[in-house]
Amino acid sequence: MTKPILWTSTRTSGTIVHQMAxxxxxDLxxxxxxxxxxxxxTPDYLxxxxxxxxxxxxxPxxxxxxxxxxxxxxxxxxAAPDSGLLPRDAIGRAKGMEWLCWCHFRMANTFYVAFQADGLLADDAAAAAKLRSAAMARAGDALAFVDAALARQPNGTLLGTSQVTAPDIFASALLFLADFLKLPTDRFTHLKALGAxxxxxxxxxxxxxxxEEIG
Ligand SMILES: N[C@@H](CCC(=O)N[C@@H](CS)C(=O)NCC(=O)O)C(=O)O
Known part of the structure; x- marks a missing residue:
């Protein structure tokens, strides 16, 4: 058997998958x-x-x-059914997928927009600033939504599990992106605790x- 290969790059969304693996x-x-x-x-990677x-x-x-x-x-x-990365029961797994899809959609339509506003509107600095600011506000709303959901759950995890699951890893990555965007995050205490x-x-x-070592 050839080991499956995780192709990734440091400090990218690949870091989320690296953490989940x-x-x-x-064994990758x-x-x-x-x-x-x-x-x-490169042609080889494409x-x-x-x-x-x-x-x-x-x-392979x-x-x-x-x-x-x-x-x-x-x-x-x-690949690791006993790992607890996602619950094994159908409802738990579906709820896990629900959170993963939500985080994925928010990352793309909110956080990435804030990151890419200048590039998307390169010929109009004022419009780019407006877009970035609107996306930042939406990012704050998204984090508030996760924070409130965490407050309602036992164990301070998104699925209420004692163990960290894939959605917890993804939600923590959104917090990391917010820090990168210099969005104030102090008020998201439940999400901060989850990140820790x-x-x-x-x-x-x-x-x-x-x-970190690779850089
Ligand atoms: N929807 C993809 C997003 C992947 C993505 O946006 N990857 C970025 C790194 S964060 C990338 O490879 N960008 C290189 C490029 O688009 O040229 C996923 O869920 O993995």
Whole structure:
């Protein structure tokens, strides 16, 4: 059997998948590529992932590559069914997927818009500033929504589990993106506590430390 390969890049959305893989304990060949050097646009990489993005999980034995964070999370959970990355029961798993899809959609239509406003409206600085500010406000609303959901759950996790699950990892990454955008996050106390809980999982801490090392 050839080990499945996680293609990723440090400090990108690939970090979310890297953390999920670590939390699940799935044995992957992890390969970091450099977006700065354009390694995601080489013919060899495009043959693996025609989207030219990270992350991607290549499964050589099946001749397939899985992309998109919720789909990769689901595959990881199936590959390590006892890991608790997602609940095993149908309702728990569906609720987990619901949160993953929600985080994924918010990341794209809110956080990424804030990051990309200047590029999207490169010829109109005032419009770009307006777009960025609107996206930042929506990002704040999204974090408030997660924070309120956490306040209602036992154990301070999105699914109420004692163990951190894939949605918790994704939600914590949104908090990290907010910090990167310099969006004030102090009021999201439940989400901050979740972020600390996620970062304290030894396998996740090790994955993050490895990314720091690589830079
Ligand atoms: N929808 C994708 C998003 C992937 C994505 O946006 N990846 C970024 C890194 S954060 C990327 O590879 N960007 C390179 C590019 O678009 O040129 C997912 O869920 O994985």
């Amino acid at each position: 670590a939390a699940a304990g799935v 060949d992890i390969r970091f590529i450099s977006l700065r050097k354009g390694e995601h646009k 043959a693996i992932n025609p989207k030219g993005e990270v992350a991607a999980i290549q499964i 034995d099946a001749g397939v590559t899985i992309t998109e964070i919720p789909a990769m999370a689901l595959w990881l959970a199936e 809980k996620v970062a304290a999982v030894p396998a996740i801490a090790a994955a993050l430390a490895r990314e």
